[in-house]
Amino acid sequence: MARxxxxxxxxxxxxxxxxxxxQGYDNTTVVQIAERAGLTKSTFFRHFPDKRxxxxxxxxxxxxxxxxxxxxxxxxxxxxxxVAAALDSVATAMAPQRRDFAPKLTAVVAASxxxxxxxxxxRARLAEVMADALQQRGVPDPTAxxxxxxxxxxxxxxxxxxxxxxxxxxxxxxxxxxxxxxHAAATALx
Amino acid sequence: MARxxxxxxxxxxxxxxxxxxxQGYDNTTVVQIAERAGLTKSTFFRHFPDKRxxxxxxxxxxxxxxxxxxxxxxxxxxxxxxVAAALDSVATAMAPQRRDFAPKLTAVVAASxxxxxxxxxxRARLAEVMADALQQRGVPDPTAxxxxxxxxxxxxxxxxxxxxxxxxxxxxxxxxxxxxxxHAAATALx
Numbered sequence: 001m002a003r004x005x006x007x008x009x010x011x012x013x014x015x016x017x018x019x020x021x022x023q024g025y026d027n028t029t030v031v032q033i034a035e036r037a038g039l040t041k042s043t044f045f046r047h048f049p050d051k052r053x054x055x056x057x058x059x060x061x062x063x064x065x066x067x068x069x070x071x072x073x074x075x076x077x078x079x080x081x082x083v084a085a086a087l088d089s090v091a092t093a094m095a096p097q098r099r100d101f102a103p104k105l106t107a108v109v110a111a112s113x114x115x116x117x118x119x120x121x122x123r124a125r126l127a128e129v130m131a132d133a134l135q136q137r138g139v140p141d142p143t144a145x146x147x148x149x150x151x152x153x154x155x156x157x158x159x160x161x162x163x164x165x166x167x168x169x170x171x172x173x174x175x176x177x178x179x180x181x182x183h184a185a186a187t188a189l190x
Numbered sequence: 191m192a193r194x195x196x197x198x199x200x201x202x203x204x205x206x207x208x209x210x211x212x213q214g215y216d217n218t219t220v221v222q223i224a225e226r227a228g229l230t231k232s233t234f235f236r237h238f239p240d241k242r243x244x245x246x247x248x249x250x251x252x253x254x255x256x257x258x259x260x261x262x263x264x265x266x267x268x269x270x271x272x273v274a275a276a277l278d279s280v281a282t283a284m285a286p287q288r289r290d291f292a293p294k295l296t297a298v299v300a301a302s303x304x305x306x307x308x309x310x311x312x313r314a315r316l317a318e319v320m321a322d323a324l325q326q327r328g329v330p331d332p333t334a335x336x337x338x339x340x341x342x343x344x345x346x347x348x349x350x351x352x353x354x355x356x357x358x359x360x361x362x363x364x365x366x367x368x369x370x371x372x373h374a375a376a377t378a379l380x
Contacts, residue, residue: 187379
């Protein structure tokens, strides 16, 4: 009988990152992750297909939020304003506990070639998803591709700036600031 | 005794792509690739560490050529002109036989999640390498990052356009055309 476990997913992610960080990604098993989280292996597999997905599941959520932000932006929004709306939308997933947790997660991904590759693919997916959402608003190619790239750069670089120890500002504000810097660089590019 | 094998590397790449295409990436072994190429397993391992690298080795060559093009552009070149020089430089690797071969290679990568991930990481490397080369010319951040992204987009989209069956133009011309389109979209972005 499956019990309902409050926050099981979040507990599994934290346990996985702690173990990957302590003993390496390759040396960590699903059983160990479940044990550390105080859950069973079958609870693990109700949430994730394998240990790799524990870390990339967050990016699926980001994809959905970014696409939603673009789809629900006002009809009058320019491509860049729609991308800014996507950053506001994904900011809802950037809770303070994620911020505290991020440096450890970043270090774990950086240490594993397999995770770095997965991460690069997921990043490419974020750009695709945003470009598709922009094209559905009628933004032509290559403007949609370019605006989506700016969005992913603002997301990535905004995230890095947001998790800096000295930062006090919310994610949306930081990411919009990066987007404005990128836009200024884009219009001045020669 | 190692014999010198003319074009061994190129033969191994072609044999690998043929086999991956015929029987799938996962089902193909290094021994089969060497056999198909008429070479020994040890010759294979003198050229590549594993079967995955057979396909991504080309991207290392591209990275080097792109960086060289930027480094050797005239001092007076703007960031965008330096990126155009990078595309000219990488064009030296785009021989007609590569063009004929590309659609099969693209299909093989698309069919394998492992190869798609590797590909995404290599693409990210191309952007990093170009951004680093631009920064070494004194191009500030985020202009360097942005110009490098435009360069990778021009490379990818230029490649797709270059391998179209109806295309008769050389890679450098097609890639520079895409770069100009991206630049126009960047300066007009609102």
